[in-house]
Amino acid sequence: MAIKILRVFFIGLLLLQFPLFQVVRCQSEIEADVEGSELGIVREDVQDFVGGNFKPAPGVETICLFPKNSAKVVPAGEKTELLVGMENVGQSPLNIIAIEASVHLPFDHRMLVQNLTAQVFDNASVPPSTQATFPYIFAVSKFLQPGTFDLVGTVVYEINQSPYQSTFYNGTIEVVEAGGFVSVESVFLVTLGISLVVLLGLWIHGQFKRISQKTKAAPKVEVGTGTTDASMDEWLQGTAYNQSSSKSKKKK
Amino acid sequence: MARLIRNSLMKALILIFFASVATATGDAPFIVAHKKASLTRLKSGSERVSVSIDIYNQGFSTAYDVSLLDDSWPQDMFDIVSGNTSRSWERLDAGGLLSHSFELEAKKQGMFYGAPAVITFRIPTKAALQEAYSTPILPLDVLAERPPEKKFDWVKVAG
Numbered sequence: 001m002a003i004k005i006l007r008v009f010f011i012g013l014l015l016l017q018f019p020l021f022q023v024v025r026c027q028s029e030i031e032a033d034v035e036g037s038e039l040g041i042v043r044e045d046v047q048d049f050v051g052g053n054f055k056p057a058p059g060v061e062t063i064c065l066f067p068k069n070s071a072k073v074v075p076a077g078e079k080t081e082l083l084v085g086m087e088n089v090g091q092s093p094l095n096i097i098a099i100e101a102s103v104h105l106p107f108d109h110r111m112l113v114q115n116l117t118a119q120v121f122d123n124a125s126v127p128p129s130t131q132a133t134f135p136y137i138f139a140v141s142k143f144l145q146p147g148t149f150d151l152v153g154t155v156v157y158e159i160n161q162s163p164y165q166s167t168f169y170n171g172t173i174e175v176v177e178a179g180g181f182v183s184v185e186s187v188f189l190v191t192l193g194i195s196l197v198v199l200l201g202l203w204i205h206g207q208f209k210r211i212s213q214k215t216k217a218a219p220k221v222e223v224g225t226g227t228t229d230a231s232m233d234e235w236l237q238g239t240a241y242n243q244s245s246s247k248s249k250k251k252k
Numbered sequence: 253m254a255r256l257i258r259n260s261l262m263k264a265l266i267l268i269f270f271a272s273v274a275t276a277t278g279d280a281p282f283i284v285a286h287k288k289a290s291l292t293r294l295k296s297g298s299e300r301v302s303v304s305i306d307i308y309n310q311g312f313s314t315a316y317d318v319s320l321l322d323d324s325w326p327q328d329m330f331d332i333v334s335g336n337t338s339r340s341w342e343r344l345d346a347g348g349l350l351s352h353s354f355e356l357e358a359k360k361q362g363m364f365y366g367a368p369a370v371i372t373f374r375i376p377t378k379a380a381l382q383e384a385y386s387t388p389i390l391p392l393d394v395l396a397e398r399p400p401e402k403k404f405d406w407v408k409v410a411g
Contacts (some may be wrong), residue, residue, distance in 0.1 A: 065284050067286050067308075083284050083308075085284055131383070132368070133285050135286070
């Protein structure tokens with residue numbers, strides 16, 4: 001009866017909550033002001049170049065490398081470093097202006113998730129027939145959900161006062177939650193798991209006991225310390241009980 | 253009919269594969285060098301700079317006679333404590349990694365802006381020595397004045 005009432009109560013509670021449910025909507029555009037690191041004094045005309053769309057120069061090769069991070073794991077909210085390799089196959093020196101990057105959704109490239117802070121360079125140049133490496137340290141928003149995202153990284157440079165832009169990386173990154181192995185959620189889950197296993201074990205143990213009791217013979221009925229042997233009833237000699245039994249014996 | 257289509261598809265795929273391999277960017281090594289410098293303040297008050305340089309070959313062929321030279325630490329500001337600022341290796345295969353590290357002791361106080369290290373190597377197709385630069389390092393605040401230790405405040409409170 002009590003269980004029935006409980007069942008009805010819980011179903012009623014569930015039904016009552018339906019109108020209060022709200023689908024979780026996530027922001028598709030998070031413009032965060034992430035800290036970048038500057039290597040020197042900033043050029044005055046940098047703003048003209050950063051954010052513009054220029055073509056890549058012929059004879060310039062770029063490569064992207066995540067040092068000691070071949071899985072391209074990016075902890076949300078923490079600094080990640082990547083190296084941009086530039087090779088100047090041309091005849092004139094190349095001046096690096098800035099490196100910028102942005103994070104997009106993997107299935108729809110037009111959906112921008114976050115614009116990462118551009119790193120501007122003051123005096124970075126690559127002489128002809130030389131390769132050079134430049135670091136780019138970035139951090140995605142710490143509220144970004146873990147998952148696969150698209151990272152597009154471009155480097156803006158100039159050769160003979162003409163600006164050019166090359167994409168050095170256009171691929172996926174794995175955003176993971178920053179934080180150690182021990183957290184409130186993990187401790188709670190582990191304790192819950194252990195307790196469920198223990199409860200299951202106890203229940204199985206109880207079932208075993210029940211089954212083993214059934215297969216035994218009929219349980220012994222406790223009769224107390226006395227016996228029903230008539231010859232042991234010495235103390236009843238001469239009493240009404242004895243006389244009645246002897247009478248019934250005589251009748252037989 | 254299906255077999256014919258499958259065969260021609262296979263041939264087309266193989267053709268595309270070979271074409272893509274042929275147009276892949278170059279067959280030369282691409283040296284990416286990562287230079288890191290960190291400051292450690294010893295108990296004696298002196299400051300040590302630990303420099304480590306990782307050289308990756310992200311290209312498609314081997315680089316021979318790889319030689320690293322880091323001349324960006326002037327003698328009047330730094331003393332070499334352990335290791336050497338230059339080193340050479342016989343080869344660096346495509347996809348390989350070479351590491352080198354050394355330690356310096358700082359002599360002069362101030363901001364230090366380090367230049368990149370230079371890596372030279374040879375490739376079979378060119379006679380001239382190839383050059384590559386490592387990443388520059390962030391400015392180092394050498395022998396900076398640290399704020400006074402908090403533990404002296406505890407003594408004041410207790411006393």
